[in-house]
Amino acid sequence: MPFDHFLTRRILKSTYVCEVKILAGEAGTDYKPLIEPYRQMRGGIIEALHALMRAYHFIPPKALKDLAKAFRMTEAEVYGVASFYSYFTTKEQGAYVIRVCRSAPCHLENAQGVMELLEKELGIHAGQTTEDGKFTLEWTECVGQCAHAPVYTINREPVTEPKNVFSEQIPLLLEQLRQN
Amino acid sequence: MVSLTINHQSLQVPEGTTILEAAKSAGIVIPTLCYLKELNEVAACRVCMVEIEGSNRLMPACDTVAQEGMVVFTNSRRAREARKINTQLLLSRHDCQCPTCVRSGNCSLQDLAHDLNIIEVPFEKQIPKNTWNMDHPLNRYASKCIRCLRCINVCEKVQSLGVWALNGTGEYNKIEVKDGADFSAAHCALCGQCITHCPVGALVERDDTQQLLDAIDDPDKITVMQVAPAVRAAWGDTLGFTKEQATVKRMVAAFRALGVDYVFDTNFSADLTIMEEGSEFIERMTHPGEYPMPMFTSCCPGWVRFAKLEYPELVPHLSTAKSPQQMFGAVAKTYYAQLLGVDPERIFCVSVMPCTAKKYECSVPEVNDAGAGRDVDMVLTTREIGRLLRSVHVDIASLPEEEFDQPLGIGTGAAVIFGATGGVMEAALRSAYYLITGKNPDADAFQAVRGQEVKGWKAKTLEINGITVRIAVASGLGNARRLIEALKRGEVQYDFIEIMACPGGCAGGGGQPIQDGCELAGERGEKLYVLDKELPLRFSHENPAVLKLYEDFMEKPLSHKAHQLLHTDQTKWRL
Amino acid sequence: MNILLDGRPEEALRIHAYMLRGGYQGLKRARQTPPQQVIEEIKSSGLRGRGGAGFPTGLKLSFIPQQEDTPRYIICNLDEGEPGTYKDRTLCEHVPHKLVEGLAICAYAIQATQAFIYCRAEYPYLVDVLKQAINQAKQENLLENLDIELRMGAGAYVCGEESALIESIEGHRGNPRFKPPYPAGQGLWQQPTVVLNVETLCNVPFILREGADAFSSVGTPDYPGTKLITLNGDVEHRGCFEVTTGTPIKEIIETVGGGVRQGRALKAIQVGGSSGGFLKASQIDTPLDFAALQKAGGSLGSGAILVLDETRDMVDLCFNIADFYRKESCGKCLPCREGCYRGWQIIRKIQQHQANQQDVENLFLLLDVMKETALCGLGQSFYLPIQSCITLFEEEFQAKLRTEVGGGERIS
Incomplete structure (x- = not known):
């Protein structure tokens, strides 16, 4: 064949x-701009997590903190959400x-x-x-x-x-x- | 009202009543496990399943609302079988090491298994591994966790910290610290509320009992024990004592029976705390602009940890006065060593506390100033002392009553109420009134700060000799957060704020005896107010032992020596 | 009869072609009648939910309270996670406007101004198609005040369950809620909400355009209309097909599917994806109908038909299904979390010739208790495929059991 x-x-x-990982999430990275468009969206955290996954192919630890702030949730809640769905991962x-x-x-x-x-x-x-x-x-x-x-x-x-x-x-x- | 029948018994209940509540009102018991009213209504354990006529599935009684004409059977074969298998499934993941578990005899899973006559588990045992670092004051056994989610909800809803999280899915889902990170990195106040709400022995305090036995058996050590106010309201529960048996004086006799050399009272140092903290407050109030205001109490280490972790900007607002526990240790290893004429190194200072965070507090270098090891060498919770008392095989109930040792065993009514929310504030106000006006108020004049607010805090504005004092009292860290956020938004202004990490204060502390499903803070707090009323002295500034300490040793409140031994630099004490 | 898959796939995004075929006429007709009457029309058509549970659609819509002052939501369930099912994807790719129209009609019927389409993460390529279709409809002023928002799932099978789906849109873990309250009372953000499957919605334009009677005259009286099926496994032609309900499954396999592959004999079929029950070759005269399949011990479910030829190992397939459940259980409620795992464990033991009769009995105990006490449909539905597989192919399972050594012969 x-x-x-x-x-x-x-x-x-x-x-x-083509949605390849072009960004390397690092300690100093500011994830807020990526999260911002979904902040006002009710339940937008899922969409924000998708945006992070598209950019970094994983959810960096600091992004969890930024998400928690943006969506007024505790970090534990954010992690609970992220770990629930198989298309989200906190592993690189x-x-x-x-x-x-x-x-x-x-x-x-x-x-x-x-x-x-x-x-x-x-x-x-x-x-x-x-x-x-x-x-x-x-x-x-x-x-x-x-x-x-x-x-x-x-x-x-x-x-x-x-x-x-x-x-x-x-x-x-x-x-x-x-x-x- | 809706009418229904449960097990052929007709009853009427208000609309919205769950089957569980309806059954309870008719005296019908339905076993539950994960359920905690208003706190954990997740219907996850599926133990309270009942049969409803016409429904092809069983329904959870805790989460099914009674409907008109419902015919419910709580004890049908179907319901019993399902309950049994679900419990067996739970047991297949539980280590079942009951004889060596601190919750044996006080475990909801154990009770349930007994009640359902489970004598074997047909499923292969598969026990999660324990990977916890058991040096933490708070320990967790993954091998015992039944994933009821109570710890998550109490930490999240009541304490607003969310240390625990349910991670992963399916069989892999487990309760972990936040993002699976190390516990020491988590923003945990160590309040122990997750322990007192755990239905099994998955969450426990670090067991330090052996350390005390070692010290008692060491002929070179002089064991000096202090007992926190709230302990006396609950110690009998660990032995199943009646109110009449569990008196304060019998408690003293019991602790002495353990073999400790001196049994003293944290009430002594609580009075001392009032002298220092009260004076500090007056100093702050009368020098506006020089100190950060409002001033927050700092006697609760759970709250102190919370403030330092979540609101570091508030640290300068915390009173510099040490907690009663640490003041006691500092006095025991200086003043009292001198009185005894012994090397302070020989004194082994143990405290019995209703608290898990105290185990952490005594290890903080910034609150250890006597120069003879730790000021307080070790801390036992009320539950641990209960275990020790059982282990000495003495018929404690028939021990004759005994008095505290002197002089560090003298305390006033103002100190006893430290164990209930609002108590520190009330005690401080009694003495502040005296310090400002030169005469005593009615001891019950500041009753308004008593009692627990479920959501929110108590606030009051007082006039003492033309000075306006705005005070607030909050218990439970979720309420503390509410109060602080309101302060930050500028909605409220206060001068003096008392915060206790546990709902209801130390009476409901994370180190207190557990009675699953019952919130006992209020009841235990009441006992303390009764004791206050019965005591001849009800003002900290009248404690003769404290006055003598100042006269012979400390000079006066906020003196140089007092600063050295009884105060700490909150900004240097970091987590 | 094609109610759903009409028109050519390449015309999927040509709104005018769709309108020429009568598209958006149903919506137009709906808007000329009071909302209540639209619901009545759907009710009398006999349309039942195509997601799997088969709940009457009109009745579901009628549960939404009629007073207008509270916000209410309509959600299109495009979280097609049932293994072997891709009918909703096919509909979105071929007739996206049918979905938009159906959604608009139902939104009008319950007076909702906000609709959501919850699309599973596995279908990212549908986002563009649907967005374009929505925009085209907007440009033609067909949607009036209706806003349709797309939300993505993230790979959780359980989110196909309506209350878990709602949790997910709200931004939480997709743990199913306990019912009642039902979404019609307290759904998305505690407001009245109706969740409908893509295929269900795509049937609605026909009903409104041609009338309830035209719809109910097709197929069986109990489950009228057509059903999209996805033929998988050992058939010559695999794919998604539209079939009039009531057609015997045998006929579907032979005519649409071209018969069993390589001329082999049929062993079994599983209808409804991994949560559906198995039927033996002797049962394939059963018509494609909700009640008939249930009576035969199976279920219509999502309409996926897995065809198995004589060479297939049923124990292996059973293990695969248990594995699927074990991984997809959300883990919130005990019977599902532990039951899926323990069930999987026992089937693995059987597969490895390590199990005995007692293990099988324990498995059945588990299945019963899961069906009776699991919190949501996922745990409850573990019962059907496993139970039917083991019961129908008992000899295959028995052959792999270990007979006790020294315990004498087992008498069965």
Whole structure:
């Protein structure tokens, strides 16, 4: 099976894939400007957390403090919210977060095989991030693309290639992303 | 009103009544676990499940409102079975080390398991690991936590601190310090309210009992004990004593039975605190512009921690007078050592407190000035002393009553009421009145500051000899925060503010005996007011032992020596 | 019959094409009648919620108090988390204007001026589509004073439950609330709120445009209209299809799905996603209908149909489902938090040939107590897939049990 250039182009052009971590959250960073647009929004903390995730790919500790102030919550409450949702994390993540779906339809189509291949290619296990900070690999539940099972997503963009080619496609796609 | 039947019994209850309350009103007991009225109505433990005719599921009695015509069965087979399995599930994650748990015999989970006749748990035991650093005054056993969420809610709703958080989801969800950070970094006041609201032994104070036994057995050590006012209102609860058995004098006899050399009264140093703090207040009041006002009391270490953590800008407003506990230690290892004619190093000073934060306070370098180790070597909570008393196997109930030792065992009624919210303020006003006018007021003249406000604080404006004094009293840190925020917004102005970290003051302290589901601060505080009334001396400035101390040793309030031993630099005392 | 998936996908964002097909006529008609009558129309159409619970939509709308002075909200539930379900995504991609119109009609019916669409985090690409559709409708002055705001979920299955969803919009952990009070009384920010599924809303324009009778004459009387199903697993053609209710499932698999893959024999189906019950091959004559499926021991649920051929390992699938629940339980209430975990643990033991009969009995005890005492639908629904899987394929589970050594033979 030849390399599917169309697929790679689509993936690389996806706005979500391009939503790569460009900012490194540090101790001195001021997160308020990022939070500000959602401060007046009722229940806006979820949207603010999304904004932080888009920019930093994780919720930095100081951002929790800023969020607590902005939304008049205790830090404990903010952390409680952030830790509830699987798309928020306070652990640093790679520029590309790859999530492999493990729900029943994908499970039946050898999602385990997809994960194993990705683990082999990236040299990490599910739940880990590569040393160069490029990739994070994790399991996820149904992403609503079951017709293409098994499915994985890169920064929330579903990769929906025919299942019989994933073994050839994955190494090439990862290489493209690595160089991106 | 709505009519319903519970277990075939017809009853009428006001609209909005929960099934749990309705059942209670008819004398029907439904077991509960996580439920705490108004504080923790989360319906999470699913133990109080009842059967309602026509409903295909069981409903939690604590959170289901009685409806017209409801037919409820609290004890049907379905309800019993479900209750039992849910409790067994809880037990599968609980270490069940009852014989070595401080809450054994006073544990809601233990009671529940007994009541439901659970003699085995069919699920594999899977106990979370304990990773807590047990050197903290407040300890947590993850292996005992049943995730009832009470600690979270009491800290959040009552104390406004939110130290505890429910993190993660599903089986992984656990109660942790804030963002899973180390406890020492958390803004915890160490008030211990989470301990007194924990239904099991997951939250406990650090156990220091062995230290006292070691000191007692050390022939070189002279053990000097002080007993805080609020302890006398609750110590009997740890032994199941009646009011008649649990007298102050029997308490003294009991503590002596432990083998301590001298049993003294923190009331003595509470009177001393009034002399120092009262004089400090008059100094501040009469020199406007020279000192930050209003002045806040500083005898409650939970409040002091709260102020330093949450409102560092208020630190200069805190009274420099040490707490009664620390004043006692400083006096014991200087003045009293001289009286005994012994090396102060030989004195081992132990205090019995209704408080967990006191364990922290005695370790603060800035409040240790006598130069012989710590001024107060160790602190035991009322609960710990109760455990010790049980362990000596003496029939305490039939011990003859005994008096405190002298002279540090003399205290006035003004000191006794330190243990209830508003007490410090009332005691200070009694003496301030005297200091300003030269004569005593009616001892009950300042009753208005008594009693606990659930939400808010008590405030009063007084006129003493043409001087207007605006005072406020708050207990519970959530109320403290409300008061401070109102001050900061400029909505209110006060001169003197008393704050106690625990709701109801020390009577409801985090170190007091626990009776699950009952808030006993009010009842225990009442006992203190009765004691006040019964005492011949009700003014701190009339305490003969305190007067003698000034005459022979301290000279006068705010003297150089007093500053050295009885005051602290609040700005240097950092967390 | 296509009530939902009409029009061509490439015309999804051409509002005029949609209007030419009769789009926004339902909204127009609705606005010419009093709100109360709109609700009556929906009521008499017999439309039932398409999210899974099948609650009558008109009745749900009628629970919103009629006095106008209190704010009220309408929320579109696009938190489609049920494994194997992507019908709502398909609707948003193909007929976004149908959703906007349905939302506007229902908002009018309850006199709400604020609507929310709660979109799951897995569908970020729908945000643009929906925003465009909303803007187009606004430009055509179709929305009047209605404001539609998009809110994102963040990867929590339980937020598909309406009260958890409301908590999430409010900015909290998505822990389900105890009901009552129901959202119709005290929902979002304690105000009357109605939460409706995307597919439910997309049915509403047809009802208003063609009339309740036109709708109720389609499909079964008890659950009229069409239903979007998503065919997954071992079928030739996987995908999302619109099917008239009452169609036998067998027919769906054979005609729409092209039959079982590779000519294999059918072993079982699971209807309704991971929270649905299993049916044996012999039961696939069951019609696609709410009551009929329930009677057969399954459930219609979200309409996902997982087809399993003869080679599939039911214990393995059962374990996968338990694993899903274990990870998605929010952990607030005890029976769900512990029950999902313990259930998962026992099934894992079975899978590893480590379990005995007593373990299976404990599992059933757990399932019962979860169904009866869990706080929300998540914990309650653990029962159906696990129980039906084990009961229907008992021999497969029994074969993996450990017989006690030295305890004599077990008599079953």
